[in-house]
Amino acid sequence: MRRKLVAGNWKMYGTLAGNADLLDAVRSGMEQARNVDCAVCVPFPYLPQAQQKLSGSGVKWGAQNVHQMDKGAYTGEVSAAMLRDFGCSYVIVGHSERRAYFGESSHLVAEKFLAAQRAGLIPILCVGETLEQRENGATENVVAGQLDALIDLGGVQALRDAVVAYEPVWAIGTGKTATSAQAQAVHTFIRQRIASHDGQTAAELCILYGGSVKANNAPELFAMPDIDGGLIGGASLVADDFLAICRAGART
Numbered sequence: 348m349r350r351k352l353v354a355g356n357w358k359m360y361g362t363l364a365g366n367a368d369l370l371d372a373v374r375s376g377m378e379q380a381r382n383v384d385c386a387v388c389v390p391f392p393y394l395p396q397a398q399q400k401l402s403g404s405g406v407k408w409g410a411q412n413v414h415q416m417d418k419g420a421y422t423g424e425v426s427a428a429m430l431r432d433f434g435c436s437y438v439i440v441g442h443s444e445r446r447a448y449f450g451e452s453s454h455l456v457a458e459k460f461l462a463a464q465r466a467g468l469i470p471i472l473c474v475g476e477t478l479e480q481r482e483n484g485a486t487e488n489v490v491a492g493q494l495d496a497l498i499d500l501g502g503v504q505a506l507r508d509a510v511v512a513y514e515p516v517w518a519i520g521t522g523k524t525a526t527s528a529q530a531q532a533v534h535t536f537i538r539q540r541i542a543s544h545d546g547q548t549a550a551e552l553c554i555l556y557g558g559s560v561k562a563n564n565a566p567e568l569f570a571m572p573d574i575d576g577g578l579i580g581g582a583s584l585v586a587d588d589f590l591a592i593c594r595a596g597a598r599t
């Protein structure tokens with residue numbers, strides 16, 4: 348059986364002082380929860396703080412973006428090896444905010460994904476449709492295109508040590524969660540599409556749901572057979588809420 352993963356995405360929020368309390372609370376709250384993997388993806392400047400606060404605990408940490416090249420004259424960018432230097436396990440690639448506000452194409456996202464793996468990180472590949480695309484019946488096409496860009500560039504084996512997060516854009520930060528049935532349907536589609544290349548990779552792949560996951564809807568979402576945990580934005584900034592979601596992951 349696949350193990351559940353609950354990953355926080357702090358986005359561009361945080362302060363040294365506030366993070367210290369949040370990280371301490373998550374660390375101590377997770378001491379009891381052994382049946383779930385838990386991680387926080389923090390802004391770059393707070394990686395040393397996450398490393399210092401979480402080292403030796405069961406809680407992993409990661410980043411929210413990475414450059415696609417291993418090193419070079421790319422002023423202002425951060426490489427995957429630098430993230431490993433700060434003990435990161437994960438990095439989010441292709442979040443819908445990066446696709447929408449920073450023009451990241453699926454091809455670029457695939458390059459970032461592979462750069463992360465070259466450095467030993469586990470990429471969390473975000474996919475998902477906008478409301479307009481859903482209403483036009485294009486959800487599966489959009490998600491397929493986002494997955495295929497990676498499979499074309501890296502082969503299906505790239506998904507062996509990776510996480511996919513299905514995040515419908517209309518559900519992110521809006522309070523409108525996909526129903527568990529809507530999410531399950533897309534997760535099944537993702538798994539089947541990957542299974543058409545390689546059954547074992549598909550069966551073992553961790554597929555998270557993200558988009559307004561809260562403590563009250565996490566149990567139902569996580570009970571679905573193809574939902575292997577969550578990528579949590581807003582609720583990951585409040586220790587009690589995030590811990591309640593992690594506990595929901597440990598129970599299902």
Ligand code: PGA
Pocket residue numbers: 356514518519520521522557558559560578579580581582
């Ligand atoms: P949300 O964000 O939980 O605040 O909807 C999820 C995400 O953007 O990963």
